[in-house]
Amino acid sequence: MAQSSLLGAAMRLPMFRSKGRHKKSLFIPGLALLVLALTVIFAIAAPWLATHDPMAMTPSARLKPANDAYLLGSDAYGRDLYSRVLYGARISLFIGLGATVISVGIGLAIGLVSGFFRVLDAIVMRIMDALMAIPSLLLAIAVVSLTGASVWTVMFAITVPEIPRVVRLVRSVVLTAREEPYVEAAIAAGSSLPKILWRHLMPNTLAPLIVQGTYVCASAILTEAILSFLGAGVSTETPTWGNIMAEGRAYFQIAPQLIFWPGLALSLCILSINLLGDTARDLLDPRMKKREAAK
Amino acid sequence: MTKPSFDPTSAPVLEVKDLVIGLTGDDKSSPVLNGISISIRAGETVCLVGESGSGKSVTSLAAMGLLPRQALEPRSGEILFEGEDLLKADAGRMRALRTKSMAMIFQEPMTALNPVLTVGQQICEVLQEHTKLAASDQKKTVLEMMREVHLPDVERIFGSYPHQLSGGQRQRIMIAMALILKPKLLIADEPTTALDVTTQKQILKLIDEMQEKQGTAVLFITHDMGVVAEIADTVYVMNRGNVVENGPIDAILTEPLRDYTRKLLSSVPSLVPRAPRPHGSSEVVLSITELEKVYGKKGWFGKFEAGTKAATDVSFTLKKGRTLGIVGESGSGKSTVARCVMRLIDPTSGSIRIGGQEIADFSRRAIQPHRQHIQMVFQDPYRSLNPRITVGDSIIEGPMNYGVPKAEAMKRARELLSIVGLPDDAIKRYPHQFSGGQRQRIAIARAVAMNPKVLVADEAVSALDVSVQAQVLDLLADMQEKFGIAILFITHDLRVAAQICDDVIVMQKGRVVEYATGHAVLTNPTHTYTRQLIDAAPGRHWDFANFRPLETNAA
Numbered sequence: 001m002a003q004s005s006l007l008g009a010a011m012r013l014p015m016f017r018s019k020g021r022h023k024k025s026l027f028i029p030g031l032a033l034l035v036l037a038l039t040v041i042f043a044i045a046a047p048w049l050a051t052h053d054p055m056a057m058t059p060s061a062r063l064k065p066a067n068d069a070y071l072l073g074s075d076a077y078g079r080d081l082y083s084r085v086l087y088g089a090r091i092s093l094f095i096g097l098g099a100t101v102i103s104v105g106i107g108l109a110i111g112l113v114s115g116f117f118r119v120l121d122a123i124v125m126r127i128m129d130a131l132m133a134i135p136s137l138l139l140a141i142a143v144v145s146l147t148g149a150s151v152w153t154v155m156f157a158i159t160v161p162e163i164p165r166v167v168r169l170v171r172s173v174v175l176t177a178r179e180e181p182y183v184e185a186a187i188a189a190g191s192s193l194p195k196i197l198w199r200h201l202m203p204n205t206l207a208p209l210i211v212q213g214t215y216v217c218a219s220a221i222l223t224e225a226i227l228s229f230l231g232a233g234v235s236t237e238t239p240t241w242g243n244i245m246a247e248g249r250a251y252f253q254i255a256p257q258l259i260f261w262p263g264l265a266l267s268l269c270i271l272s273i274n275l276l277g278d279t280a281r282d283l284l285d286p287r288m289k290k291r292e293a294a295k
Numbered sequence: 296m297t298k299p300s301f302d303p304t305s306a307p308v309l310e311v312k313d314l315v316i317g318l319t320g321d322d323k324s325s326p327v328l329n330g331i332s333i334s335i336r337a338g339e340t341v342c343l344v345g346e347s348g349s350g351k352s353v354t355s356l357a358a359m360g361l362l363p364r365q366a367l368e369p370r371s372g373e374i375l376f377e378g379e380d381l382l383k384a385d386a387g388r389m390r391a392l393r394t395k396s397m398a399m400i401f402q403e404p405m406t407a408l409n410p411v412l413t414v415g416q417q418i419c420e421v422l423q424e425h426t427k428l429a430a431s432d433q434k435k436t437v438l439e440m441m442r443e444v445h446l447p448d449v450e451r452i453f454g455s456y457p458h459q460l461s462g463g464q465r466q467r468i469m470i471a472m473a474l475i476l477k478p479k480l481l482i483a484d485e486p487t488t489a490l491d492v493t494t495q496k497q498i499l500k501l502i503d504e505m506q507e508k509q510g511t512a513v514l515f516i517t518h519d520m521g522v523v524a525e526i527a528d529t530v531y532v533m534n535r536g537n538v539v540e541n542g543p544i545d546a547i548l549t550e551p552l553r554d555y556t557r558k559l560l561s562s563v564p565s566l567v568p569r570a571p572r573p574h575g576s577s578e579v580v581l582s583i584t585e586l587e588k589v590y591g592k593k594g595w596f597g598k599f600e601a602g603t604k605a606a607t608d609v610s611f612t613l614k615k616g617r618t619l620g621i622v623g624e625s626g627s628g629k630s631t632v633a634r635c636v637m638r639l640i641d642p643t644s645g646s647i648r649i650g651g652q653e654i655a656d657f658s659r660r661a662i663q664p665h666r667q668h669i670q671m672v673f674q675d676p677y678r679s680l681n682p683r684i685t686v687g688d689s690i691i692e693g694p695m696n697y698g699v700p701k702a703e704a705m706k707r708a709r710e711l712l713s714i715v716g717l718p719d720d721a722i723k724r725y726p727h728q729f730s731g732g733q734r735q736r737i738a739i740a741r742a743v744a745m746n747p748k749v750l751v752a753d754e755a756v757s758a759l760d761v762s763v764q765a766q767v768l769d770l771l772a773d774m775q776e777k778f779g780i781a782i783l784f785i786t787h788d789l790r791v792a793a794q795i796c797d798d799v800i801v802m803q804k805g806r807v808v809e810y811a812t813g814h815a816v817l818t819n820p821t822h823t824y825t826r827q828l829i830d831a832a833p834g835r836h837w838d839f840a841n842f843r844p845l846e847t848n849a850a
Contacts, residue, residue, distance in 0.1 A: 085576050181679035189693030189745065190666040203683050
């Protein structure tokens with residue numbers, strides 16, 4: 001969290017203070033967006049930016065400190081740390097994004113329907129309560145030991161426990177929105193149920209979903225790293241931030257960079273996603289908007 | 296009408312001088328209050344009357360030192376309370392003055408009271424804060440005060456929570472709390488607007504009585520000219536942050552000088568029913584027989600446990616091109632009937648026929664083809680239009696559900712918008728770009744776009760200012776004439792009912808107590824409840840539109 005206090009201190013400097021008394025500064029969100037954009041660019045351009053094949057072992061160059069050939073040094077098998085961290089971003093972002101899209105998609109559908117039909121609601125919500133009781137780490141370890149480690153099993157294990165959270169959110173929004181007279185007006189206008197759900201209720205859920213989505217994404221990336229670190233994630237030779245750190249753990253005292261660089265990448269990535277989520281929440285909060293408008 | 300109970304030569308209790316209030320930190324914007332001056336003497340009732348946005352509430356908040364400072368700030372002028380400038384007083388001084396020397400009651404007593412404390416505790420708190428009474432004496436004082444505001448069974452109510460009391464009782468508690476320290480000034484901000492007419496009458500009487508007893512100066516804020524005629528000694532008419540006109544009540548009501556005041560007064564619908572219309576078509580478009588709605592819960596094994604009877608044995612018929620009013624106080628079941636007719640809720644038993652087609656026992660799916668014949672205009676135009684959808688798309692949604700091609704539906708929407716008096720570009724705009732009255736016009740256009748046989752208007756003009764109300768009522772009448780629509784008009788306001796309804800149903804506690812022509816119900820009521828309702832209508836002795844008292848008693 002050193003980053004956040006540093007950023008906080010920077011924020012208090014007069015040059016970053018915006019002039020308007022009420023306007024929130026967009027400096028931190030801008031920085032977060034920049035970090036995230038860089039991470040995405042690095043992940044996409046990894047094959048071109050990498051100096052080595054991230055899997056290639058060079059027994060003669062084991063545990064080298066940073067030098068011209070190995071920008072961040074090399075690991076215990078003589079693999080280039082810089083290239084491995086670059087490629088690690090791919091897995092992290094893919095799982096983060098994938099888990100978010102799937103859990104938000106499924107959660108939105110279940111939440112809309114369950115918020116609108118009372119009978120269904122009672123049943124669906126009990127199932128969701130049960131799902132929420134499953135710890136995602138245990139589920140992941142169970143799934144991985146049953147089916148073997150792959151990106152897809154990890155994503156499945158991360159997505160399932162996130163769905164109930166999305167369902168609860170969507171349902172609560174629908175419960176209040178369906179009492180709105182404009183929904184009754186749509187019923188009176190003879191609109192079909194899917195149309196009412198999609199046209200009149202769904203848009204209400206978008207703002208909170210965007211915010212929830214960023215948190216799902218951040219937590220998915222973190223969970224993936226933890227699973228890799230525990231050895232229950234993507235197979236160990238694949239470069240992921242968690243895997244790199246797990247392997248580097250044994251050499252922590254002689255080669256701390258093996259933990260430091262992937263760890264820094266991981267925390268910066270998650271921090272910036274969370275900061276963007278907070279900004280989205282503030283911008284999309286109707287109360288904030290009203291305060292802005294009242295000025 | 297009250298006799299002048301105050302001494303016009305005495306020094307004013309509260310004097311507002313050239314008060315200008317504007318948006319905080321924005322000197323260039325036009326002020327919210329533009330140099331208003333008001334003075335109130337002991338025992339005098341001053342009514343601030345005006346439509347929404349006229350600045351009447353801002354005035355009262357400024358006097359109480361309760362302006363939301365991050366949004367509004369005084370720019371110039373002074374507010375003198377017994378000679379002391381309140382704008383210069385600090386927070387501590389204002390706190391001491393409030394309740395001790397000046398008190399305020401609000402529109403909605405439920406939100407003004409703390410829901411987790413008993414009302415007795417809340418009144419005691421005022422005494423603890425401002426007096427050195429011993430705890431036992433506090434309770435005695437409070438009980439006595441509660442008796443003075445005519446609360447029944449004061450010992451029980453002392454230990455009750457706000458939600459256990461009725462709206463009228465809560466407002467009595469608020470008044471007891473406000474007056475227990477015998478303040479010199481009472482500010483009442485729309486204190487009866489959320490109450491039923493019969494309760495309103497009692498509360499107005501109570502305020503008047505307390506004022507006489509304590510010699511309080513009362514600043515009464517209201518939008519209702521009827522209430523003004525009942526209680527005011529002096530009237531200030533406000534519009535857009537200015538005092539348009541002020542003077543003694545009789546002068547304002549009989550010889551208003553300004554056009555705005557004249558317009559305001561002549562917009563008040565008369566309690567005298569309009570002349571009965573000749574009978575038109577004999578085609579029955581809506582007939583309700585023995586409709587019943589019981590709210591209950593499904594017990595175990597699907598056994599139905601009967602709960603509240605919201606409507607019992609309601610029967611009526613509505614003919615093409617006619618208007619039927621359902622009048623009643625809150626909880627009378629009038630909205631329940633409307634929602635059953637719309638099949639937004641399912642009636643427990645009884646029959647609903649639209650043009651001969653029975654729809655009461657149709658399932659949600661089976662009702663679909665018949666929905667187009669019956670459309671609704673809702674009370675709150677700010678919530679009945681989806682804020683994310685353009686006006687045009689809102690209007691064509693219904694017709695397109697019934698197979699009208701989009702281009703054709705749009706063409707019709709454009710026609711309708713011009714009929715309801717909105718500009719051509721309205722079709723592409725969003726609801727928030729329109730005022731309340733305009734939105735209600737859009738809602739009417741949307742309902743009419745379906746070519747319904749019946750239009751259900753549930754308190755459709757209650758949320759609107761009185762001048763806008765008149766225009767929307769005219770529009771409804773226009774639409775009825777043009778398209779031959781029958782209107783089921785739900786309202787709590789007898790004045791509105793008197794002006795637009797051919798027939799009137801009076802409901803009380805879920806039952807129809809009277810069902811006759813509008814003329815008969817209003818001039819010759821047979822049921823005591825109807826008589827009470829008419830009797831409680833504020834300002835019923837006054838013919839506002841013609842600036843004179845009514846010669847014949849309406850009852």
